[in-house]
Amino acid sequence: MTQKALTQSVTLNNGISMPIFGLGVWKTKSGKECIDAVLAALEVGYRHIDTAKIYGNEEDVGKAIRESGIPRNEIFITTKLWNADQGKDKTRKALEGSLKSLGVDYVDLYLIHFPVASKRMDSWKELEKAYHDKLSRSIGVSNYTIRHLHELLQESQITPAVNQVEFHPFLNQKDLLETCIKNKIQLEAYSPLAHGQKTDDPQIVSMARKYGKTSAQILIRWSIEQNIVVIPKSVKKERILENSQVFDFKISDEDMKVLSALDENFRTCWDPTDVD
Ligand SMILES: NC(=O)c1ccc[n+]([C@@H]2O[C@H](COP(=O)([O-])OP(=O)(O)OC[C@H]3O[C@@H](n4cnc5c(N)ncnc54)[C@H](OP(=O)(O)O)[C@@H]3O)[C@@H](O)[C@H]2O)c1
Numbered sequence: 001m002t003q004k005a006l007t008q009s010v011t012l013n014n015g016i017s018m019p020i021f022g023l024g025v026w027k028t029k030s031g032k033e034c035i036d037a038v039l040a041a042l043e044v045g046y047r048h049i050d051t052a053k054i055y056g057n058e059e060d061v062g063k064a065i066r067e068s069g070i071p072r073n074e075i076f077i078t079t080k081l082w083n084a085d086q087g088k089d090k091t092r093k094a095l096e097g098s099l100k101s102l103g104v105d106y107v108d109l110y111l112i113h114f115p116v117a118s119k120r121m122d123s124w125k126e127l128e129k130a131y132h133d134k135l136s137r138s139i140g141v142s143n144y145t146i147r148h149l150h151e152l153l154q155e156s157q158i159t160p161a162v163n164q165v166e167f168h169p170f171l172n173q174k175d176l177l178e179t180c181i182k183n184k185i186q187l188e189a190y191s192p193l194a195h196g197q198k199t200d201d202p203q204i205v206s207m208a209r210k211y212g213k214t215s216a217q218i219l220i221r222w223s224i225e226q227n228i229v230v231i232p233k234s235v236k237k238e239r240i241l242e243n244s245q246v247f248d249f250k251i252s253d254e255d256m257k258v259l260s261a262l263d264e265n266f267r268t269c270w271d272p273t274d275v276d
Pocket residue numbers: 023024025026027050051113142143164165189190191192193194195196197199214216217231232233234235236239240242243269
């Protein structure tokens with residue numbers, strides 16, 4: 001089934017457009033599983049893929065994009081600098097390696113995957129150079145807390161375009177979102193389905209029933225209602241389609257408040273709070 005490209009976007013602080021919705025491919029196996037997932041997503045209208053060197057599937061993402069026949073410049077590709085590659089000497093090489101694996105001349109967004117203490121500022125300076133050299137159309141960070149953002153804002157030439165963090169109603173990081181908005185940093189929600197662990201939550205199930213939608217669609221729409229970029233992962237064709245069908249309904253202000261109150265500091269991924 002083919003549907004129109006999902007074109008709702010946000011504008012990043014450097015003026016470039018980023019689709020508000022995309023496919024995440026963490027834990028998507030390299031080879032057929034990843035190629036099929038990306039092809040299925042592109043076929044139903046996704047135009048944004050989130051990968052990382054550490055996911056081990058950049059090559060497959062690149063292959064699927066080429067196989068789709070969709071022009072490269074119509075697809076927003078994000079990849080990330082892994083921890084072991086951080087620092088002055090290794091960062092540029094890692095980015096060049098990612099470009100080679102993906103088979104592209106540039107990515108749309110390059111992120112520091114995690115705020116590694118003592119290395120992250122040197123890494124950021126290399127990202128700034130890579131941005132000037134047009135190897136990435138935008139640069140940003142991931143797993144940065146408010147403190148890490150303030151440090152970066154003080155010491156950097158370029159304000160990060162994006163902060164990609166775990167974000168869903170059960171980990172509703174309101175203060176971090178406010179800090180990002182205030183500083184024109186786009187928040188991007190990873191693990192928006194709480195890594196699949198909250199689709200059976202009774203309150204989400206009851207909200208889904210009310211809107212005639214699925215739990216996953218409610219969780220994804222909750223981010224979109226707040227202008228937050230969101231990148232659910234699935235390897236199943238029917239779920240890839242289901243997760244994209246979130247642009248034909250709205251969650252009322254009242255129900256947004258109910259969902260936002262579900263916060264219980266529930267993390268499914270790493271916690272950067274105590275990183276120096
Ligand atoms: N920057 C970072 O440090 C970081 C960390 C984590 C994630 N991410 C990014 O964010 C993306 C999404 O996060 P995530 O992969 O952790 O988790 P997620 O998207 O919250 O959830 C994925 C899980 O939910 C299942 N699922 C997908 N659609 C579903 C549906 N409609 N109904 C029920 N279950 C469904 C998937 O299983 P199936 O595949 O079997 O459908 C998978 O087990 C990642 O792929 C990655 O790109 C970034």
